[in-house]
Amino acid sequence: MEKSKNTSNNMKTSLLAGSLIFLVAAIAEIILGAFKMYADSKELEEHWVNIIPFPPGIFPGLVVLLIGLIWIVGYFVTRKGQNANGHLSVGTIIALGFIFLFILILLIDIFNAYALGLEDYDGWTILASLRWIIFLSPIPMFFTMKYREFIFTRKKKTIMLQS
């Protein structure tokens, strides 16, 4: 009993901290993304958004925003004393899905740039793709490790049927 109470308190804190960080990051990304669009339309390669390490982008920002929102809804659910495992899990699974996607894109980018030598990749650096992963990963990874049993159900052995 004591233990489960601790876990839920823990989760409350995790959800709050995780969601706040994601929400702030999301807003920053979206604003930077808007600047970048402006910079790109004026073809300003040297624009400061292209130089700072924080990844800009409206759509990826919306992804982060939504994950943050799911977690914060979860936080309010725990405050009502209800179970927010679903919120934690769905947010984390979406984040993991996108991390997987970004890693995949990174690998494909490397392939396109170096093996195929596509022209589109002239100004491209590994870091440009990598920074997404660097910024998106820590919290979902932490959640996955800490709440593994909530997020992934333990596999039961296949049952035998009586005949």
Next chain:
Amino acid sequence: MAYKTKNVKEIPNGGKISTNIALAGNPNTGKSTLFNALTGLKQKIGNWSGVTVEKKEGKRSFNNFELSITDLPGTYSLSASSLDEQIARDFIIYDTPEIVVQIVDASNLERNLYLTMMLRELGARVVIALNMMDLLEKDGSSINVQKLSTEIGIPIVPMIANKKIGIDDLENAIESVYLEDQKPMEIKYSKEIEEVLSTIQKMLLSIPSIPSSFNLRWLAIQILQNKSDITTLLESWNVKSKVIGELTSFGKEDYEAEIIDSKYEYISKVTSKVWKKGETKVTRSDLIDKVVTHKWLGIPIFLLVMWGSFQFVFAVSVPFMELIDMLFGWLSGLLVDNIRIEWLGSLLGDGIVGGLGAVLIFVPPIFTMFFILSILEDSGYLARAAFVMDKLMVKLGLHGHSFIPMLLGFGCNVPAIMSTRSLKNNKDRMITILINPFMSCGARMPVFILFAGLFFGASAGTVIFALYVLGIVVAVLTAILLRKTFFKGESAPFIMELPPYHSPKLRSATIAMWDKGKMYLKKAGTIILIGVVFVWFLAAMPFGGVEYGGPDTWLAAVGTFFEPIFRPLGFDWRIVVALIVGFVAKELVVGSLGTIVGGGESDEGIKSAILADEGFYALNSLSLMVFTLLYFPCAAVVGVIKKETGSWRWTIFAIVYSTVIAWLFAFAVFQIGSLMGSGL
């Protein structure tokens, strides 16, 4: 024509027994999964209700038996309230399969047994395949199979169909039921009802044209419940209308309610004896559903999943597409340069390799797309996405139950339109059919991938996503329009059962991807091949002297004739021709462009050819994508709309309406874009 009351058979010495069985049961219980396991065929399986909408036959031999097995659409009872249920009902009642194997979802015993009661009352000989035992176990519940079997007098075989567990036992059960007798079940109703029943039965007995073997008690019960199609049945036996009138005057709503209640009473008595519920805990499914069907989060999550999917499709397929494009470009150049007979070189190089290559480049994205779709389907998420979108539709004053067909349209609109058969209300169904072509099918994707990839660089995935969303928006707006004009009235209430989540299986997703993808390859080898050869021919005619694909060819004559209509959209005659040829199949839009544009020059795939061509730029490619998304559904879809609506009027409406809408949207895109001088 009817179930006999007595049916004991012996196995003839050494001889084969061929007989037929039907797989019936509530929706989404695993009928098709079992059917595939038994027959080795590949009926479509999906994790929601209403996947199968047509009966399908297969075969299996074991011991001395040669079974012909029919997979039926799901049904909750034998009184059909939708087209697919009607197909199942008619097959069971009129085709009288020797044995009905009812697939029962073990975690939903009570509701499933209602159909069992109906089947047994009808006199069908039933074997129960108690499926999804794994889910029952997970739930912590249990069923005393032995006891249940004795209680209801039906052999019961526990199964896990998707793991092929329990097949042998099922065969044995089928064999023993075939050899033994199974009397129709008689549920005793109240004294009043029983009296009326026997009066009706006596009347029926005196009508000579009713086949003597028909289960008269069942017939009487149907008459008592005022089942409308019983009149049709009686008429088919040439029963006089006066007699029919007399018979049907016995029907009363009170009786119907009582008959249904008695069945449920009996069922709940039985289940209380054999079923132990696991301790009620909130399941993981419920917790996840609380988030993904949340009133604000639901739709954003769906959009996010879509956006992520297109990013995935695009990222994964680009390198493969590059390789295929290089290969075909090289091959085309090789043929044109090295074949002495000039027209033959041009036919092979420009026509076939150019056109077909342009289509085959899109095998990677289409396969990836099918892969993702089937993962979403199988996991159970698709049903949730449909659920949140349906809820939105209902809020807009429309009907629910239409988004599963719509989301299926992302694969192909033909099966998507057929799947509307599970809708209960005809007006709802008509609307759902007519708006389905706006859902962007796999065949339109080549156009999007090609042009978005060429002109929108890193935002390509997002542009494609936006097009799909535009398709949904136009579909919903059209639904509102149709509801306000031609299809006024009440729609069926929206209750939807959410299927359990499964962890998607890589293997089955790969198989599904291959099965659907194969269709695309097949099409490439047939219709598309013929199409591109046809286009090549017109692009090379008249013989002698004209430049291939140039302004003096017959093709150009056709294109320039229609060009004025399309000039406000930014299309030149070549695009116009491609769009016209695309009437047949939308892959041909890209295929024809490959033949026309990619032809002539050596060593170039369609991508570089288009990039080098002044007739194509970002803005007109955007309006081309919008037009392709919305205009005339392909020939196959027109065919299925005609078949499912049964009306030429509505079919023509669908054609004209969608093309006009497409023109208007593409016009708006091009004109607004030009006005903004967006530098596109």
